[in-house]
Amino acid sequence: MYIIPFMTFLFITDELVLVSSETPVYNAKLPSRITALSGSCVQIPCTFEAPENELKNATSIFGFWMKNYPYPEPWALVVFNGSTNISKGFSHIEITGNLSQRECTTVFYDVMNNHSDSYYFRVEIKPHWKYSYLNPINISVSDSPQPLIFKPTDLKAVMEETTVSLSCSAEAPCPKQPPTISWSNIPESAHITTQLQEKPNKTQSVFSHMTFKASYMDHRKNISCTATYPRKTSKDSTVETTVMLQVLFPPKETRIKIDPSASVSVGTNVTLTCKSKANPSNNMIFYWHKRGQDNQLDLGEQLTFTVNRSSGGWYFCIAKNEHGIQMSEEIQLIVPELSVRLITGCVGGILALLLFLLATLLKRAQTARASSESIVRETDQDREQIDCIYVNDFIKRVK
Template identity: 35%
Template structure:
């Protein structure tokens, strides 16, 4: 009864070979392959399961697909479970890994590891406790030739079975994974938030080194995920302000591999909401304006989300709301003091007060009269100075002519 399933499977495989119509001489080799395959899956005393309509004898829990980095190791989280009565944890348990054949849709046929020590093609290591049904396995120094489908098998004396329903697909890549930066959503000023940079860690024995442009004393820690894989993280708590809006946070992950370092980087830009800042008001035209003319008051502020603006006029009866909007234009009838208020959901800010000064007709006449008075004084002073200079010039005293001196009837001229 034990060999009956083998006979059916052998005939099925031979039919496939004939339908392929390759070289007839390959039949002997194919039959040898079948016999080797059957020796793995259908041993005397084993529960023969082929996952084609038959419930597997046991299952493993491991990710369906795992990615590895060339030159690094890969730790495969693995647990198994079986309710078969032939399994006995008190007996010696051997773990077997087999590499799948990607060319045909049959069971794997290449044994790459047996914990008994008979086979260890890729230098694998079972780091889990098989008696506790933990089959976690470490693949060291992966290369692209490791990329394939793998099946796990347990051999426990009379119980020998393959978890054919739970294959593991290993992918190997040359470029490292970019780290992830987590920032809470809906950021507001004055909040204290935790920023996290995390990187996938296929090899927890050699976690990536994480650095960023926040404080460099952030502690690195590696934690286990629910599926048994690992993630390395650094975290920083920052108190937000308006200066953080638009700030770029960059984080890099450096993986140590055989032959050097591989690095990947990620950057995110913060978007922080804040109350109005630097609110100010201006007037055009500036200076004195004539009654009946138009003036334009303008309000500006820095805020996120953009603020709304309200204008107020100061009066002896209190501040009066005169307009809503960034620009307030009106016909001047009298002077006054005005200010604007910028508001959003996070707060508001008042601008400094600006003065609208109006000049009337009497003030203009008074100013003209003052100008004329000043001009008259200047002209009068100038005339006095000119007259004084003229008077002094034409009223200088004239010198008397000196009489000649005679000596011995000879006139002597005195040379001065």
């Protein structure tokens, strides 16, 4: 409140009032501008100044809202009349603040695009004090929600195992129907808190805070924050923002790939490739080693050579970047020439043994057959001799 130091003048409202040079000027405290979402409501935070004695002696207090002009009809449209509780141009308007405590917070319901305009607050304290506040609030109605505020705005690369904090806030012009905030691609270690917060200008927003420990598995992960606004339309409105997480980490999951296979013959060209995940990866160094050999075999992601009899054995690689090193598991390269010869010799020996056994069985079978035929011949000769004796004896008796 302050005093106007000017000379006496006429101040025109809905009635003529004579004002002296010492007439105090009162203010209403409310945002100068607010953006509402069509099909939803909008809450206007508001407090006002008024004479202490008028409030103390008040028999009743009423609040009013005028569109585009601070004074009532016929100069401006009274969109809300507190004395009659009638709204014009809106489905419903409600003063939720306690006027006796100088609180004039008001909710305009079901705002539409044609409601975009400047609105002035007026108070009437019975029996005789009336005042229109000259600082308006400009309500702008949009079909789309306001963009989300994402922090940090510039997400830099973070080291593995460090704690990362992300926040996402969405305007809540209608705290009675606030937006819901959801996150996607959430890291396993994430902890999320969400709450309705009041901003310095007394408007509100939904604030969501997420913390997690960075893992190499989160590298290049797109983390999204989405706000969904309920409204009286066929579909809810959503707004989303996405950030890509960059994680710095030493080599992980280091392994060896063999081409063409882990078992090769002498004279075959073999390529061993060292695979590893790391960030940064453009300056990685790869070292090649063989179990039992002190000297390093080679440098580079690939190791290519022609297989000889001494190439068989266990190989491993070491991957290194600026953040650390990792050794792969050993992988065995098999050169099967000697094994094949041994198997061939064994098979040949078994075949020779089988042939020998077969020949022996055939010889025994032939011997048995010859013996049987000899016995048969001897038996036939004996029968012939017996037959001759019987015949000669028969002839003698006849004679």
